[in-house]
Amino acid sequence: MTGFLLRRVLRALLTIFIVVLAAFLALRTTSDPAIVILGPDAPPAAVAAFHEAWGLDRPLWVQFGSYMSDLLQGQFGKSMLDGQDALSKVTARVAVTLQIMMPALLLGVVTGVGAGIVAALHRGRPLDRIVMLGAVSGFAVPGFVFGLVMVLIFAVNLQWLPSGGNDSWQAMIMPILTLATGWAAILARFTRSAMIEVLDQPYIRTGSAKGLIWREVVMRHALPNAAIPVITMIGFMVGGLLAGAVVIESVFSWPGIGQLIVSSVSSRDVAVVQCVLVLVATTMVVSNMIVDLLYGWLDPRMREAG
Known part of the structure; x- marks a missing residue:
């Protein structure tokens, strides 16, 4: 190890x-x-x-x-625009970004994994087709298009929610739903495939043939084995949290890391851009490394092959 x-x-x-x-x-x-x-x-x-x-x-x-x-030495330089510490500027914006990213990730994981399990357990039935239709639609529609449609419906026509900014908790609803929809769609398809592959294994059929309760077979045997590839996908999502903020924050005028990197690149504020890229790269690498370690812990064969 x-x-x-x-x-x-x-x-x-x-x-x-x-x-x-x-x-x-x-x-x-x-x-x-x-x-x-x-x-x-x-x-x-x-x-x-x-x-x-x-x-x-x-x-x-x-x-x-x-x-x-x-x-x-932990020094990321100073902004060429205003002389402020680059790391301080970036961390302040990261905190704002995480206000929508973390709830969106949690909602996407719970919804996507749950929908994928339901679809796998009802494979080939109407419920499976409905879930997969929703997953394919959520995956096919780009996030910025879905976000603009939500703004048109809920902010412009119905006037239920603000179209942008971060002045109230209501302003968080549409960005969170937009992000969660895309992640849930990906996870639903991935979880369904992983579950179906495990449910087709001989030991699952053997357990059912021996008279074990189907719910126990699914919860104790199928889910833990199907969770291994799903954890990998969740690791990719966690790693891409900050990287995926650019488009969504632009649509909803959310003053987070996405807006900062766009403005910093356009103005060639070198220290700030480098700090953001190092942070994004470190987040993705660390999250993927944690997934590798979980993989090795769950499946000893990965330790021997890695």
Whole structure:
């Protein structure tokens, strides 16, 4: 188990390093932050002073070495726009994003897994078809389209809910439902497939043939085995929480991490963008590593193969 854990940790660290390097090179080679922030008509002296103040006049490898040194000390730099600490700006927005992301994830998991189990237990029947029709529809319709339709119905026509902002708890309803619908649709289809595969196994049929109560067979034998691939999918969802915030927050004018990264990329606020990317990459890598560890704990064969 120690070797399995060590391999996963090393792989996670390597992945984060690659993401940091790619983000660093992309942000510093695609455009000049000085020109974007100061404007294309800025005097050469002002541009040169900006480069010197932010260390952009040094060789690229020196800049990267300095950035990695600061990063290892927990320092993510300062915003080029207002001089604020980049990590503080990002964490403040993350807290706002999690207000809708965590309830949406919980609702999506409960609804999606429950619907998938119901569909699998009624395979081929009308209830199965209804659940899968809803899952396919929820998966096929992009989140921003579903969100705009909800705004049109509940905010514009019925005027039951605010169309955007975060001034009240009512403003959270539509973003949460929009996010939860997409995740529930994916999980419903995935859970149904996993459950059907397990229910077709010989040991399930043997348990039923021996006279065991069907509910006990499902709860004690089918569900634990079907949960392994479902946990993997939930891990991907947790990892993509922050990454998926951009579109939804734009639709509902939610002032979270999604809006911050859009504005920071457009203004080439390098430190803030890098901080967001490191945070997103770390979240995804850590969540996937936790899933790998759960996989190895639930199925010893994964430890031997990993």
